[in-house]
Amino acid sequence: MNGIHDMGGMQDMGPIRYEKNAPVFHAPWEGRSFVLNLAASAWGRWNIDARRYQIELIPPADYLRMSYYERWTERLVELLVKTGLVTREEIESGKPAPGSPKTPPPLTAEKVRVFSSERNARRDVPVHPRFTVGHRVRARNMNPTGHTRLPRYARGKLGTVHLDHGVYVFPDTNAHFLGEKPQHVYSVRFAARELWGDQAAPQDSVYVDMWDDYLEPA
Amino acid sequence: MVVVENTPKVHNLVVCTLCSCYPWSVLGLPPVWYKSAPYRSRAVIEPRGVLREFGLELPDDVEVRVWDSTAELRYLVLPERPAGTENLTEEELAALVTRDAMIGVAKVVPPQPEGKT
Numbered sequence: 001m002n003g004i005h006d007m008g009g010m011q012d013m014g015p016i017r018y019e020k021n022a023p024v025f026h027a028p029w030e031g032r033s034f035v036l037n038l039a040a041s042a043w044g045r046w047n048i049d050a051r052r053y054q055i056e057l058i059p060p061a062d063y064l065r066m067s068y069y070e071r072w073t074e075r076l077v078e079l080l081v082k083t084g085l086v087t088r089e090e091i092e093s094g095k096p097a098p099g100s101p102k103t104p105p106p107l108t109a110e111k112v113r114v115f116s117s118e119r120n121a122r123r124d125v126p127v128h129p130r131f132t133v134g135h136r137v138r139a140r141n142m143n144p145t146g147h148t149r150l151p152r153y154a155r156g157k158l159g160t161v162h163l164d165h166g167v168y169v170f171p172d173t174n175a176h177f178l179g180e181k182p183q184h185v186y187s188v189r190f191a192a193r194e195l196w197g198d199q200a201a202p203q204d205s206v207y208v209d210m211w212d213d214y215l216e217p218a
Numbered sequence: 219m220v221v222v223e224n225t226p227k228v229h230n231l232v233v234c235t236l237c238s239c240y241p242w243s244v245l246g247l248p249p250v251w252y253k254s255a256p257y258r259s260r261a262v263i264e265p266r267g268v269l270r271e272f273g274l275e276l277p278d279d280v281e282v283r284v285w286d287s288t289a290e291l292r293y294l295v296l297p298e299r300p301a302g303t304e305n306l307t308e309e310e311l312a313a314l315v316t317r318d319a320m321i322g323v324a325k326v327v328p329p330q331p332e333g334k335t
Contacts, residue, residue: 008235008286010259016251016271024247034247052237068238068253121290149288151235153262163220165291185289187220192282196263204282206262209289 001145002152004060009153009196030069037076042107045083048121049175053147054079121169123182129212131186135161136218139188139210147175150214154206157194158218162207163187170211183212219244220291222283224298224322229276231269231322232285232293233261239287241294245317252321262286272323295320300328 007013025031041051054075055063063071080086090097131137141156142148149171163186170181188210192200219241222230234240235258240248251257260268265282269275276282285293297319303311306329318324 005236007255007259008233008262010255011263013255013259016254016256016260016268018251018272019249022249026250055237064255068250149236151286151288153235165220165289168290185291187291200263201266201278201282204265204284206284206286208286209291211289 001056001147002143003056004063005056006152008151025069029073033069033073033076037072039105039107040076040080040085042105042111043083043085044106045085046079047169047174047177049147049169049171050177051075051079052171053175056147123167123169123180125167125182127167127183127212129164129184129186131161131164131184131212131215131217133161133164137161137186137188137210137215138218139208140214140216142214144172146172148172148214150210151208153195154188154190154208154210157190159188159190159194159208161186162189165209168211170213172211172213181213186210186212186215188215219294220285221294221296222285223296224325226298227279228281228283229269229322230283230285230293230295231261231265232287232295233258234287235259235262236286236288239290239292241292243292244294245320249317269323272318274324295322297326300326302328 025034037051046054055071057078058066058071058074066074077091081088081091087097090100137159139150139154139157139159142150165185165187167182168185170183173179173181186209187207190206190208192204192206193202195206224230238248238253240252257268262284265284266276287293297315299311300314303314306314310329314326314329316324316326319326
């Protein structure tokens with residue numbers, strides 16, 4: 001979806017606000033929202049791509065107005081309701097509906113480990129890579145209304161395959177529970193001038209991780 | 219994890235334009251500015267201007283490589299070893315390295331001489 005989340009290359013978003021000695025969380029509710037998101041994901045009702053897509057569904061004006069953890073909280077509520085883990089009424093009241101079933105939580109303290117999306121999304125299956133290092137490629141010009149990790153600024157642009165990272169779950173289908181469609185992910189180098197024109201320095205570049213389906217031979 | 223090395227001729231910068239991907243397992247959770255619209259939007263189109271905002275002016279002959287973490291790979295910058303640190307131990311060198319240097323928005327600064335501020 002051509003949403004506000006896909007903001008690479010936009011301008012006039014204001015200065016970068018650097019905070020010295022910033023705390024990890026700026027209020028206790030932020031930490032709570034963070035761990036609730038991870039703990040609720042352990043139910044297995046959604047995957048990381050569906051989680052990202054749910055944030056992308058926040059309307060652009062709201063997305064920009066909300067803080068990072070406000071978005072996380074909004075996303076969690078929507079996913080919990082959508083998958084039937086809680087009802088909208090329960091969220092509003094803050095209390096479980098009378099007679100609602102109780103099940104033990106899938107995530108317990110001893111199961112918590114360092115989160116690794118890299119490990120979780122990698123698939124050890126033989127898939128033929130359509131491209132090899134050094135190949136000239138063009139990022140497809142596509143504008144899906146669902147989830148994609150192909151940023152707008154790279155679409156239609158020419159690049160060179162720099163690395164083959166191996167085989168990973170494809171977010172465009174996985175986010176919508178349409179299968180993992182495992183395929184190669186490449187690091188593709190785009191010259192900054194190919195992306196931005198003459199205003200960019202001639203030697204600069206942007207490396208974008210691209211799934212096989214995002215690319216065509218150039 | 220992919221580690222990209224800074225040299226006198228190459229400067230690397232890590233961003234996630236689509237959300238907030240960051241090497242949690244090594245650097246912890248990202249700072250607010252890393253997840254903010256100003257950084258995510260401009261790091262790819264205007265990396266030199268972004269670095270200038272962080273107080274880092276790069277010479278024209280340095281090549282800037284921006285890494286947009288669009289997949290599940292995570293990127294870490296291996297900072298350039300500062301001049302005058304030849305006699306430092308591994309521990310002393312490690313103490314100089316900052317989070318910002320490993321994102322690529324800062325260089326590692328050599329230790330300041332005693333008594334100087």
